[in-house]
Every structure is written in structure tokens, then in C-alpha cells.
Amino acid sequence: MNFIASLTRQAIQALYQQDIPESAINLQETRKEFEGQITVVTFPFTKFSKKSPEITGTELGNYLVAHAPAVASFNVIKGFLNLSLTDEYWLSLFHQEVLSDQFGILPKNGERVMVEYSSPNTNKPLHLGHVRNNLLGFSVATILEAAGYDVIKTNLVNDRGIHICKSMLAWEKFGHGETPESSGLKGDKLVGNYYVLFDKQYKQEVDTLKAAGKSEEEAKRESPLMQEAQELLRRWEAGDPHVIALWKRMNDWVYDGFEKTYERMGITFDRVYYESNTYLLGKDIIEEGLSKGVFFKKNDGSVWIDLTAEGLDEKLVLRSDGTSVYITQDLGTAQLKYDDFKMEKSIYVVGNEQDYHFKVLFHILKKLGRPWADGLYHLSYGMVDLPSGKMKSREGTVVDADDLMDEMVQTAKERTETLGKVDEFSETEKLALYDMIGMGALKYFLLKVEPKKRLLFDPNESIDFQGHTGPFIQYTHARIKSVLHKGNHQLSKDAIAPKALETIERDLIKELVSYTDVISNAAETYSPAVVANYLFELAKLYNKFYHELSILKTTDTLSKNFRLNLSAATAKVIAAGMELLGIQVPARM
Incomplete structure (x- = not known):
């Protein structure tokens, strides 16, 4: 939609003799209750138009309709100029972007990023908290790769x-x-x-x-x-x-x-580091920091850093007996990882109970003059609770990751069989489907919530074929595949579209076109939830399209082929988006 910002800037220059940067123009998606697809906020322009927001919006709207072939009409609601774009414009985007083989794959940006996740202790099995960590880290890495980064997935094992x-x-x-x-x-x-x-x-x-x-x-x-x-x-x-x-x-x-x-x-993972190999690292960095005046020694010989000016406090970095503390080895490991890969960004996927620790670590590295320290980021995530309460490892009351996955697959089996969806499946196909649904439900439920938020995980709620769940999106994909199978249709770049679109068709194209922006946004915010919630909205919109319009039974061959092609493109985006979350989608269920 950058052309709208550019044209709005031209309109302001022509109408009000003001030159403003495109970044000063606020574009929004038009609210569902109003006609249009994109909205220009006109309030800021009244200071130089010397007119009300409504009149300013009307003048800008008239200019855009006259000078932009893609703008079909407009309406003004208070200080909001709602623009309706032509069907030709949307169809052009659909054919040139959505149907492209490269759609959803952003060009390489030349930057390398490391994502460190999992970091288990070798004294216990992985539990529900680890599941969120692993799924979050792996999905963030996959999204960053789709956004054009060169990604290294690492695991630092606490084995001592x-x-x-x-x-x-x-x-x-x-x-x-x-x-x-x-x-x-x-x-x-x-x-x-x-x-x-x-x-x-x-x-x-x-x-x-x-x-x-x-x-x-x-x-x-x-x-x-x-x-x-x-x-x-x-x-x-x-x-x-x-x-x-x-x-x-x-x-x-x-x-x-x-x-x-x-x-x-x-x-x-691409690389696994072991604490038993890194726990002695960092002592040389302490000596360097002492010589630079970054650290200071107390009378007992212990070494500290004063971070009170940064809103923190004094932090021990080496014990009086010369032994390391966690921050010591983390300093050394950070240097080791950078020496190994020379990455521009390094993301630590660690629970929010370690927020303070990473603030200290990053401040120290910056004070030591490490230029790469600005690229360090703590992806802090909230804990996972269960309806029964918190988990405690020492007491053996944690939810074991393997048991949880088994339970999810078993629940998927029971729900699917109850709905009678697998009568024609072989036993092998049934087992594969139950695993796909159960694991999809688990992953989607944990990833649809913004990482920083604490979440309550309810296994029963996560497997609902009609709710805000992974299985709902998987079922939508299977529904589309069934339609395509019955219509004997595959995605075609050359399919001719009708000249006029139904509203729901236009809405679906608009949603599909936004997929690359969704990937960029998810990569910038390190949030798989952006992708997860987009896919839910896309699935809902497709189901509305499916119920409102006839696809296979329409007598208009042009409309039938276009709707099949639109369905195929939707299935392609759902499958690609779910893959970014580490979730598979079935062809039938």
C-alpha cells in the first residue's frame, strides 16, 4: 500500500503546498463496519489545510480518485478517509504476488542471526515449560529464515x-x-x-x-x-x-x-554447546574488565560491577575464591558464539524469571566495548500454568513433555473418531492424522499467545475443530483440499479472473496479500503469535467465502475456476504459515 502514502503526499503538496515525509502519513486497515479497504488518518493535516477533518478528507479523496486509477471511491468518517480500491488492483496483486512461486519468501537480507533455545538440564526430562521454549525458539528461527535471515539454531545444554x-x-x-x-x-x-x-x-x-x-x-x-x-x-x-x-x-x-x-x-539444532565445555570461559574477560575499570575488586578478592547508574545494582562476576558464577560463563559463552558465527543478532529464548540476568549480561558486554552487544536480545516468555496449578520439578509434579504429547494425540484420536471423520482411513493414515492433529493443537495453543504473556494451557480446549485452535485451521485446509479434489483443480498462474469481484472474494485476496507483511512483522517482533492469529483469521475468512458463494456448483465457468484458484492459493498460504509454526496440515480429515 506504499503507493497510497506516496499519492497522499502528492495530494497534500498540490492542495496545501506542504511537503511532508511519507512516514508522517498514517495508513490503517479500514474498520469492518465501513466501506473501503485502506484508511488515511486526516487529523494531522488540518493544521495546514485550515479546514475540518471531514472537508480535508473529502478534498484528499477527490484528488486520489482523480489521479489514482487504483482508487475506485472513498467515504469520510470524521477524520478518517476510507478508500475503496478497484477490483483490477486486487486481481493484479493476486496474480503478480500471491500466485508467484516466491510468495511468502522474502529476499535474503545479508544478516546472520542466532536463536538459542531449549537449554535443558541433564537431570530431568523435558516438561511443559520446555515445550513452550522449544516451540517458540524453533518457530522464531523458522520465521526469521522466511524473512530473509541466515539463521543458526543453537542449544546450550546445562550438563554440570x-x-x-x-x-x-x-x-x-x-x-x-x-x-x-x-x-x-x-x-x-x-x-x-x-x-x-x-x-x-x-x-x-x-x-x-x-x-x-x-x-x-x-x-x-x-x-x-x-x-x-x-x-x-x-x-x-x-x-x-x-x-x-x-x-x-x-x-x-x-x-x-x-x-x-x-x-x-x-x-x-544446528549447533549444540555444553556448559561443561564453557563454564571456565569468561575469566579472561573478567581480567580484561578489571584492566579497563569496568569491574572492581572488593577486600575479599571478589570481583563486581556497579550497574546502579543503569537502574540495576552491584553484581558479582567472580567469587573471592576465583570460581565462576553464571554471569562469568555467560560472558565467555557469548564471546565464543560470536567468534564461531560472527552474527549480527543473537536471540536468547529464556523464561522471564531471567529478565534481570540478561539485563546485566547485555550491560556488561556493552561496557566492555563489544560492538556486537547491541544485537543481543532476550526473548523473554511467560510461564505455562495448568488448570491444576504450577509445576515443581523437584517434587516430581511437572507435566512431562512426552506424556503431554501422548495425551494430546490420544485426545485427538478420541475427538476425531467421535466426529466420524476417519471412517475411510487406513490404520496407518489414522495414526498419522491423530499425531498431526494432536501435535498441531499443542503447538498452536502455545504459539498463538504473545511470548511475554503467561498462559494457562488447557489440553481439552486446544483440540476443538470449531474454536481458535490448530485443528480448526487444519480442518479448513483439508476442506479446501477436498474442494480442489472434487473440482480437479490445481493452483494456476494463468487462470482468467472475472472482471467484477464479490466482496468476500476481494476480502480474501486482501487477506492473502498481507501474508508477507505478517512474516515481516513476526520476524521484527520475534512473535509466532502474529502468524498464528493471522492464519486463524484467514481460515475464518475462507470458511465465510465457502458458505457465502457457490464454488463447484456455480454455472459461471469463469467464476468457478477463479474461486477454485482462490481456494488453492488460500490452502498454499495456510500450509506455508503453519509450517512456520512447525505444524503440518492434512490433505483430508
């Missing part, structure tokens, strides 16, 4: 630390040699069970010590189990062969389990 040692110690003390093979459990679930068991035994020890007169802090500090875990961590950091062998063995179990979950989720 006291929490890892807790699982290791519990397995050594209580495991009796149990393995994934002997237990029949996925490796990540087995290790997660021992993390829960450690916490259970630890709490019992703390309660016993408190009953003997110790304070809670003393009890936690003097717990034999916790002391053993801390000793195990010291031995790991010292390179004790036995501890390292145990650590590698149990981590391998977890990685094998993670891979199965990632595959089921449809998630991939």
Missing part, C-alpha cells in the same frame, strides 16, 4: 553443577545398577526419577536435623546427603575419573531421551 550431581549421587546410593534398558524407561526419565528421589531423601534428613534442634539453614547445610553432593561436584571439577565416567554415562542416557523428545516435537 550441583543439580546434576544430585541425580548422580542418588543413582549411586539407591540405583542398584538400574539402567534405561533394565527399567524400560527413557534415559532422561530414569535420571529425573533419581533427582526427585534425592530431594525426598534430602528433605527427610533436614526434618530429622531440625527435630534435633538445628535451624533450617543449619539443617540444610549439615545434611550428609547435600554434603556428599557438594563433594561429588568438587571431585567432578577436579577431574576424578570415576565421577567423570559416571557423569558421562548418565548424561548419555539423558541425551538419548532428549533426542527422542526433540524428534517427536519436530525440533532441530
Whole structure:
């Protein structure tokens, strides 16, 4: 619609002898209750037209109709000039843009961006919170790629630390040699069970010590189990062969389990970093910061940074004994990632409980003079709640990602069979469809909400063939494919269109044309919700088109072929858009 802004600028120059930039012209989509497709806000122009918003709008409207062949008519509502564009204009966009092989694929922009997501701990399986993280990160990466970026998908695995040692110690003390093979459990679930068991035994020890007169802090500090875990961590950091062998063995179990979950989720990475390889990084950066005066030492030898001027506070970056804290290794890892890929942007997909941490990290890197620090971005997302309340890993009350996906597919099976939609499907086709619907419902429900918002995930609500859901959009795609099959039609670039469009046809073309803008907007805001909600509106609009107009039964061959072509283009955009969300769409259901 850039030509409208350009023509409006010309009109203002001609009518009011004022030269204003196109950026000062506010264009909006015309509200549904008014006639037109695009609206020019005229209030700002009254200061030099010296006339009311209504008269100003009328004068501009007359000029645009006279000088722009694409503008068919206009109406003015207070300070809003609503323009109706010609059918020829919309049909031209449909044929030149929507039917192009490159539609929805933006040209390469020469920028490289890294998206880091998942970042699991190797002491437990992935849970519902991880599912949102993975789906969000993978979808953002896919959208950025469609928007023309060169994208690197990375995962930083938290595979060391006291929490890892807790699982290791519990397995050594209580495991009796149990393995994934002997237990029949996925490796990540087995290790997660021992993390829960450690916490259970630890709490019992703390309660016993408190009953003997110790304070809670003393009890936690003097717990034999916790002391053993801390000793195990010291031995790991010292390179004790036995501890390292145990650590590698149990981590391998977890990685094998993670891979199965990632595959089921449809998630991939281009590079995986491990904290065990990066936790010592950053100490050289601390020395650099001390020499530059960015950091300062306290009397006990610990190193800090003062960020009070930035509205934060003083932050520890190195302990008095010379050991790293999280921010130390994150500084080193950020440098390592940049050295590896030289990207212009780096996006960290991490929950909003880490907002403060990333503010500190980015401020430090800027103070250290890293030019690439301006390209760092924390994609902060809200937690996921369930109708039953919050999840707690240590207590074993989390919603396991694998169990959740199984439940979604089972629910999809039950709902689909109840509706009698699969009577003619083979068993193999049924299983593929249930998986497609169940996973589509899960992904869409988690991605349709803006990342920053906390969300309540209701599995039953997510699988509704008539609601604001993935299955509704999938069903719309299948409906279109059925129409195309019955009409023996495939998308055609050469199909001749009627000269006059029905209102719903024009509306559908307008919605399709906006798809590339949707991708750009989603990429700029790092929000798959922009794509998800667009697809819902597109599916709703197609269903309105389907019910209002005859497609296969119309006697006008020209209209029939055009409506089939419009249907095929809609199916193409739905499939492409859902792919950006990591969701497959069925050809029938």
C-alpha cells in the first residue's frame, strides 16, 4: 500500500503546498463496519489545510480518485478517509504476488542471526515449560529464515553443577545398577526419577536435623546427603575419573531421551554447546574488565560491577575464591558464539524469571566495548500454568513433555473418531492424522499467545475443530483440499479472473496479500503469535467465502475456476504459515 502514502503526499503538496515525509502519513486497515479497504488518518493535516477533518478528507479523496486509477471511491468518517480500491488492483496483486512461486519468501537480507533455545538440564526430562521454549525458539528461527535471515539454531545444554550431581549421587546410593534398558524407561526419565528421589531423601534428613534442634539453614547445610553432593561436584571439577565416567554415562542416557523428545516435537539444532565445555570461559574477560575499570575488586578478592547508574545494582562476576558464577560463563559463552558465527543478532529464548540476568549480561558486554552487544536480545516468555496449578520439578509434579504429547494425540484420536471423520482411513493414515492433529493443537495453543504473556494451557480446549485452535485451521485446509479434489483443480498462474469481484472474494485476496507483511512483522517482533492469529483469521475468512458463494456448483465457468484458484492459493498460504509454526496440515480429515 506504499503507493497510497506516496499519492497522499502528492495530494497534500498540490492542495496545501506542504511537503511532508511519507512516514508522517498514517495508513490503517479500514474498520469492518465501513466501506473501503485502506484508511488515511486526516487529523494531522488540518493544521495546514485550515479546514475540518471531514472537508480535508473529502478534498484528499477527490484528488486520489482523480489521479489514482487504483482508487475506485472513498467515504469520510470524521477524520478518517476510507478508500475503496478497484477490483483490477486486487486481481493484479493476486496474480503478480500471491500466485508467484516466491510468495511468502522474502529476499535474503545479508544478516546472520542466532536463536538459542531449549537449554535443558541433564537431570530431568523435558516438561511443559520446555515445550513452550522449544516451540517458540524453533518457530522464531523458522520465521526469521522466511524473512530473509541466515539463521543458526543453537542449544546450550546445562550438563554440570550441583543439580546434576544430585541425580548422580542418588543413582549411586539407591540405583542398584538400574539402567534405561533394565527399567524400560527413557534415559532422561530414569535420571529425573533419581533427582526427585534425592530431594525426598534430602528433605527427610533436614526434618530429622531440625527435630534435633538445628535451624533450617543449619539443617540444610549439615545434611550428609547435600554434603556428599557438594563433594561429588568438587571431585567432578577436579577431574576424578570415576565421577567423570559416571557423569558421562548418565548424561548419555539423558541425551538419548532428549533426542527422542526433540524428534517427536519436530525440533532441530544446528549447533549444540555444553556448559561443561564453557563454564571456565569468561575469566579472561573478567581480567580484561578489571584492566579497563569496568569491574572492581572488593577486600575479599571478589570481583563486581556497579550497574546502579543503569537502574540495576552491584553484581558479582567472580567469587573471592576465583570460581565462576553464571554471569562469568555467560560472558565467555557469548564471546565464543560470536567468534564461531560472527552474527549480527543473537536471540536468547529464556523464561522471564531471567529478565534481570540478561539485563546485566547485555550491560556488561556493552561496557566492555563489544560492538556486537547491541544485537543481543532476550526473548523473554511467560510461564505455562495448568488448570491444576504450577509445576515443581523437584517434587516430581511437572507435566512431562512426552506424556503431554501422548495425551494430546490420544485426545485427538478420541475427538476425531467421535466426529466420524476417519471412517475411510487406513490404520496407518489414522495414526498419522491423530499425531498431526494432536501435535498441531499443542503447538498452536502455545504459539498463538504473545511470548511475554503467561498462559494457562488447557489440553481439552486446544483440540476443538470449531474454536481458535490448530485443528480448526487444519480442518479448513483439508476442506479446501477436498474442494480442489472434487473440482480437479490445481493452483494456476494463468487462470482468467472475472472482471467484477464479490466482496468476500476481494476480502480474501486482501487477506492473502498481507501474508508477507505478517512474516515481516513476526520476524521484527520475534512473535509466532502474529502468524498464528493471522492464519486463524484467514481460515475464518475462507470458511465465510465457502458458505457465502457457490464454488463447484456455480454455472459461471469463469467464476468457478477463479474461486477454485482462490481456494488453492488460500490452502498454499495456510500450509506455508503453519509450517512456520512447525505444524503440518492434512490433505483430508
